[in-house]
Structure formats: structure tokens, C-alpha cells
Amino acid sequence: MHETTAKPKVAVHKFSSCDGCQLAFLDMGEDLLTLSAMVDIVHFAEAGMLDADATVDVAFVEGSLNTRHDLKRIQAIRRNSRFLVTIGACATAGGLQALRNFTDADAWHSAVYATPEYLDSLATASPIKSAVHVDLELWGCPVNTRQVTGAVRALLSGVTPAVEQDKVCMECKRQQAVCVMVAKGTPCMGPVTRTGCGALCPRFERGCYACYGPAENPNTDSLSHWFEGLGLLPEQLREQYHGITSQTEPFTAAGNRYRK
Amino acid sequence: MATGGASPGWRGFLPREAFDTLLRALEAAGYECIGPRVEDGAILYRGLSAGSDLPQGVEEAQAPGHYRLQHTDTPRCFAWAVGPQAIKPHLFTPREALWETERDADGRLTFRPVEPGPRPLAIIGVRACDLAALALQDQHFLRAGNADPYYAHRREGLFLVAVNCTHPAATCFCVSTGDGPQAGDDCDLALDELDEGYAVRAASSKGETIVQQLPLQALTEAQQAQIGREREAARSAQQRTMPAGNLRDHLFNAWEHPRWAQVAERCLSCGNCTSVCPTCFCHQQVDVPTLDGGNATHYREWDSCFTQNHSYIHGITLRPDTRSRYRQWLTHKLGSWHDQYGRSGCVGCGRCITWCPVGIDITEEVSALLAEAGK
Numbered sequence: 138m139h140e141t142t143a144k145p146k147v148a149v150h151k152f153s154s155c156d157g158c159q160l161a162f163l164d165m166g167e168d169l170l171t172l173s174a175m176v177d178i179v180h181f182a183e184a185g186m187l188d189a190d191a192t193v194d195v196a197f198v199e200g201s202l203n204t205r206h207d208l209k210r211i212q213a214i215r216r217n218s219r220f221l222v223t224i225g226a227c228a229t230a231g232g233l234q235a236l237r238n239f240t241d242a243d244a245w246h247s248a249v250y251a252t253p254e255y256l257d258s259l260a261t262a263s264p265i266k267s268a269v270h271v272d273l274e275l276w277g278c279p280v281n282t283r284q285v286t287g288a289v290r291a292l293l294s295g296v297t298p299a300v301e302q303d304k305v306c307m308e309c310k311r312q313q314a315v316c317v318m319v320a321k322g323t324p325c326m327g328p329v330t331r332t333g334c335g336a337l338c339p340r341f342e343r344g345c346y347a348c349y350g351p352a353e354n355p356n357t358d359s360l361s362h363w364f365e366g367l368g369l370l371p372e373q374l375r376e377q378y379h380g381i382t383s384q385t386e387p388f389t390a391a392g393n394r395y396r397k
Numbered sequence: 398m399a400t401g402g403a404s405p406g407w408r409g410f411l412p413r414e415a416f417d418t419l420l421r422a423l424e425a426a427g428y429e430c431i432g433p434r435v436e437d438g439a440i441l442y443r444g445l446s447a448g449s450d451l452p453q454g455v456e457e458a459q460a461p462g463h464y465r466l467q468h469t470d471t472p473r474c475f476a477w478a479v480g481p482q483a484i485k486p487h488l489f490t491p492r493e494a495l496w497e498t499e500r501d502a503d504g505r506l507t508f509r510p511v512e513p514g515p516r517p518l519a520i521i522g523v524r525a526c527d528l529a530a531l532a533l534q535d536q537h538f539l540r541a542g543n544a545d546p547y548y549a550h551r552r553e554g555l556f557l558v559a560v561n562c563t564h565p566a567a568t569c570f571c572v573s574t575g576d577g578p579q580a581g582d583d584c585d586l587a588l589d590e591l592d593e594g595y596a597v598r599a600a601s602s603k604g605e606t607i608v609q610q611l612p613l614q615a616l617t618e619a620q621q622a623q624i625g626r627e628r629e630a631a632r633s634a635q636q637r638t639m640p641a642g643n644l645r646d647h648l649f650n651a652w653e654h655p656r657w658a659q660v661a662e663r664c665l666s667c668g669n670c671t672s673v674c675p676t677c678f679c680h681q682q683v684d685v686p687t688l689d690g691g692n693a694t695h696y697r698e699w700d701s702c703f704t705q706n707h708s709y710i711h712g713i714t715l716r717p718d719t720r721s722r723y724r725q726w727l728t729h730k731l732g733s734w735h736d737q738y739g740r741s742g743c744v745g746c747g748r749c750i751t752w753c754p755v756g757i758d759i760t761e762e763v764s765a766l767l768a769e770a771g772k
């Protein structure tokens with residue numbers, strides 16, 4: 138628990154992403170000093186440390202896999218890391234960029250880029266676990282400091298980090314938010330979504346966007362059925378599941394049921 | 398319990414415009430006053446500084462998975478039944494720190510309780526069903542010789558102003574459980590609302606002290622007759638029922654009933670029903686260490702028999718699927734509660750029906766389970 142000789146080595150890697158999850162480290166405040174005293178952060182490009190090929194005890198990986206180069210890089214990171222922890226919706230479930238998996242991506246390339254032949258992207262955006270074994274997933278869009286701090290503390294103590302897997306509804310009720318689905322008829326993904334955000338959206342009278350991916354024991358069939366009753370059209374229903382965390386089951390399949 | 402047959406014992410009539418005298422008397426006695434207010438499309442208990450804060454003219458429509466407020470021109474402020482929460486979160490709080498641990502330089506641990514300060518709180522406008530639920534929570538948290546100090550502290554400072562129901566929701570079934578719609582003596586003051594004000598009854602010595610400070614007028618015979626009619630109307634307006642008596646054997650005999658799997662197809666295993674239920678008391682405890690591992694805070698927070706963790710022990714989840722979780726809820730609430738607390742854990746408030754995101758109705762499930770028991 139208290140560091141003796143060599144401090145554990147940590148790396149923070151980035152793939153296709155907005156960089157927002159890495160802010161969970163940079164936003165730690167005073168804890169960032171504590172962290173750098175306890176571990177050696179050898180690679181963290183956004184914070185200025187560069188040693189992408191270093192062998193580390195824990196690698197945090199942000200972002201999804203989108204190019205052939207990404208696939209090579211993630212294999213190398215896996216080989217060089219004792220624990221591989223994915224952080225955020227992109228790394229765990231494809232993220233927003235995986236919306237292209239449901240469209241004609243080539244058509245978009247030609248429409249957006251002057252010289253699309255320079256692009257070398259894979260057919261789909263995929264989560265990290267589609268390519269390598271992942272030891273721990275921290276879900277969220279973005280992940281927050283509380284999650285990252287908790288995971289680091291547990292790993293340093295040599296215990297398995299607690300997995301948060303209850304539905305958002307549990308925290309929504311602890312926060313005493315009024316249920317937007319019952320009181321307003323607003324569709325909410327909370328009943329199938331993993332907790333972790335503190336029920337942020339329902340507290341601001343919005344439905345949950347499923348940022349934290351599927352909770353344990355999710356019943357998407359029943360929720361979809363209720364959404365139909367609220368008047369959602371098939372395409373709107375598909376978008377509930379194919380939003381930020383589309384590349385993970387049962388969300389992929391639940392959305393596909395409403396695909397044209 | 399509160400069937401309205403007993404002598405009403407009214408002390409007088411408080412005109413609507415004099416409602417603030419009640420708040421001032423409670424404040425002078427040291428209470429913070431909370432009561433019903435409209436917020437985020439629901440009736441929630443919030444700080445109350447004047448009668449004008451009350452939801453005047455507000456009625457509500459409740460149905461399975463459905464809650465909507467409606468604005469009418471009734472002068473009444475309590476023309477609704479129950480919102481999502483009432484007393485429970487103020488005593489059994491959704492999340493609170495129980496103790497802190499500190500590690501000194503030699504690695505020795507010191508444990509320090511986080512003592513809740515006294516907080517005299519007056520809750521205005523509680524319902525009969527919530528008082529019955531409070532009596533059950535008291536049984537659980539104030540068990541002789543093993544009282545929960547956090548709960549006990551807050552319970553001691555509580556002043557309860559009940560308002561008898563005149564507008565039960567379509568989801569209410571307190572008549573069939575025997576818990577409403579009129580409050581008994583498990584409160585300090587009990588009010589009956591009329592268009593022009595409130596009939597006031599003192600139900601405790603604390604309540605008596607407050608009553609003596611109110612500018613009460615005589616309650617007319619016409620007013621008394623009106624209250625009697627409205628009480629009766631509130632009873633007969635209820636549309637749902639829960640079968641009377643101890644359902645334990647019936648439910649446990651229906652252990653393999655196909656209905657459990659059918660309800661599990663609809664149930665989201667989300668825990669909303671247990672969270673809004675005023676009698677449910679399940680919680681989990683979590684430690685949150687500081688990053689350097691030196692200190693930690695130990696929290697208690699609401700849990701539910703619908704979560705996986707709730708039945709997780711030593712690598713095994715005893716209730717991995719929704720069928721077994723729903724069955725746990727119902728057989729405990731309506732069955733084994735009788736062994737633990739001498740009565741059913743349901744007071745007929747209907748919250749679990751309204752606030753279930755997919756509208757699962759406990760009364761409907763029970764009647765299906767009992768009607769074809771053993772099939």
C-alpha cells in the first residue's frame with residue numbers, strides 16, 4: 138500500500154476520442170500531486186509525459202479503434218501493460234464516432250474531405266475489448282475523477298476495484314430527482330444504464346443518454362415496449378440505444394430491432 | 398387504525414388566511430418547516446415559509462407508470478394524494494456518512510463516528526399511509542436495545558402535521574390495508590381541509606402546545622358534516638385493493654407460479670419501487686478511501702432487493718435474475734414481514750405502482766398470484 142522502492146508505473150494512452158476522459162486525471166486537483174508522488178506517470182501526452190512504448194503496471198486507455206495503426210498500437214500497449222483499464226464510452230463501447238457504423242461511411246468521407254483517398258480508416262469504430270483483453274472497464278462519457286481515483290486506490294491496495302453496475306434509477310432516487318419518464322413522459326435510458334454519473338441528466342429534467350453503457354441485468358425489451366407506448370417512432374427508438382454506447386450488447390441488438 | 402369511526406376530537410377551525418400562524422408557532426418552537434410544494438412537475442416536501450407556498454388548486458392524476466399535476470380552481474392546498482416521497486428520506490436518508498477512519502504515521506487506525514446534529518423538523522401535510530409506514534420504519538430502526546442512532550436522532554426531533562385525504566389517487570388502496578385515508582394518533586396535529594380552512598385536532602402533547610397558540614374559531618356543525626361526507630367519499634373513491642390478512646402462506650405456496658416469470662418479462666429490475674416505498678429499509682454500506690489510502694469515510698446508502706449486489710455473497714449471486722428478485726420483494730413485503738414486524742409491509746400508498754417506469758401494479762400481480770395459486 139505504501140510505496141517501498143520502485144513506484145508503480147502508469148501510462149495514459151489515447152485513441153479516437155475527444156480527450157475529455159483524460160481530464161478526469163487533470164481535474165483531480167490536489168490529488169494529482171498525491172498521485173504523482175505515489176506512481177510514476179511515464180506516458181500521458183496531454184500532460185506532457187511521452188514514452189508510449191514504456192512497460193507499465195497500469196495502462197489507462199481512452200478512445201476507440203478506427204485505423205489499422207490503432208490495431209497495431211493497442212497490441213503493443215497490451216503487451217507492455219500488466220493491467221489494462223479502458224476509460225470512457227469510446228474505449229468501452231465505441232463512443233460517438235461509432236455512429237458511422239450505422240451509416241454509409243464512405244459516402245460521408247467523400248462529402249466531407251477534399252481528398253478522401255488520404256484516409257485509411259477501418260470499416261467500423263470499435264471498443265478496445267474487440268481487439269485485446271481488458272482487465273477493467275471504467276464507463277462514462279466522460280469518466281469522472283471519482284471513478285478514476287477509486288480504481289487507482291484499489292489497484293494500489295492490491296484489491297479488485299468495486300464494479301458499479303446498478304441502474305441509474307437507484308442513484309436517481311437517492312438524489313431525490315423526480316422521474317422524468319413517469320412525471321413527464323420523457324424517454325429515459327436510466328433503467329438499463331449503469332450508474333456512475335450521479336443521475337446527472339434526470340436531475341436536470343432530461344432523460345438519461347446511456348453514457349455509462351448497460352447496467353447488469355438490463356431489460357431492453359421491456360423498456361423499448363414502454364418507449365413505443367410513449368409514442369417514440371422506430372428511428373427515435375433506435376437512437377436511444379445507438380447513441381454514445383452503441384457498440385456493446387444488448388444495446389447494439391436492441392437498437393438494430395428498430396433499424397430500417 | 399384510522400377508519401374515521403372514532404370521535405374526531407377537533408379543537409377548532411383554522412381559517413385559510415391564518416395558516417401562517419401554524420408555521421410561526423412551529424418556528425418559534427424551534428422547528429424547520431417543510432411541506433408540499435410543486436417542483437419539477439411533482440409535489441415534493443420543501444422549505445415552507447408561508448401558506449402561499451402551498452400547492453393551492455393543484456390536483457394530480459396517477460396511474461401505473463404515470464403522474465401528472467393538474468391546475469384547478471379549487472381553493473384547496475391538499476387536493477392530491479402522495480408525491481414520490483414523504484417522511485422516509487428525512488429519517489432514513491438516501492446517503493449518509495456513518496464514520497470516518499484515520500490512519501496515523503504508525504499505521505494505527507482511529508474510527509470517528511459522524512454524529513448527526515439534532516435537527517428539529519416539522520413536516521406539514523403527511524398522509525395516513527405515511528404515518529403507518531413511519532410506524533414500521535420505527536419498528537425496524539428503533540428496535541429496543543439496538544436502535545440506529547442516526548435515525549433515532551432525527552426521529553426525536555420530528556413534528557408531524559397530518560392532513561386527512563380527500564382526493565385519493567387512482568393508485569391508492571390504503572382502505573384495504575387499513576392504513577388510511579384518515580390519520581390516527583401517530584402524529585402531532587391532524588387537519589381536515591375544507592374550502593375555507595382547516596379543522597384542527599391535537600394528537601400529542603407537543604401538538605397540544607402548538608394548538609394553544611393558534612387563533613382557532615368554533616367548528617360549525619355544517620363544517621363537521623361536510624368533513625364527514627368527504628371522509629366517506631375518500632374511502633369509497635379508492636379503486637384498488639390488496640387482499641386482507643396474512644398472505645405469507647399463499648405467496649410462498651406460489652413459489653413456482655408462472656406469474657413470476659411473466660412479471661419478470663416486464664420488470665426492469667430498476668429498484669424504483671423499493672426506493673419510493675415508504676417502508677422499504679434496505680441499504681448497503683460503502684467505504685470511500687482517500688487517494689493516498691490514509692483516511693476513509695464509511696457511507697450508508699439506499700439499496701434494493703432488485704440490485705445484484707443485494708444478494709451477492711462470497712462469489713455467488715443468490716438472485717441473479719429478475720424473476721427471483723421480484724419474488725423476493727413481494728414475498729418479503731407481503732409475506733415474511735408478518736413474521737418480522739407483525740404485519741404486512743404494504744400500507745397501500747400506491748407509490749410503487751405510479752413510479753414504476755413500466756407501470757407494474759402490485760395489486761394486479763398479487764391477485765394474479767393468488768387467483769391461480771399453484772397452477
Ligand code: SF4
Binds near residue numbers: 309315327339754
Ligand atoms: S428519471 Fe430515468 S433514471 Fe431516474 S428513475 Fe426515472 S427512469 Fe430511472
Ligand code: SF4
Binds near residue numbers: 670730742759
Ligand atoms: S408496496 Fe407499494 S403500495 Fe405498498 S407501501 Fe410500498 S410503495 Fe406503497
Ligand code: SF4
Binds near residue numbers: 525526565746
Ligand atoms: S393511500 Fe390513503 S392515506 Fe395514502 S395518499 Fe392515498 S388515500 Fe391518502
Ligand code: SF4
Binds near residue numbers: 664
Ligand atoms: S417493479 Fe417496476 S419499479 Fe420495481 S424494479 Fe420492476 S420495473 Fe422497477
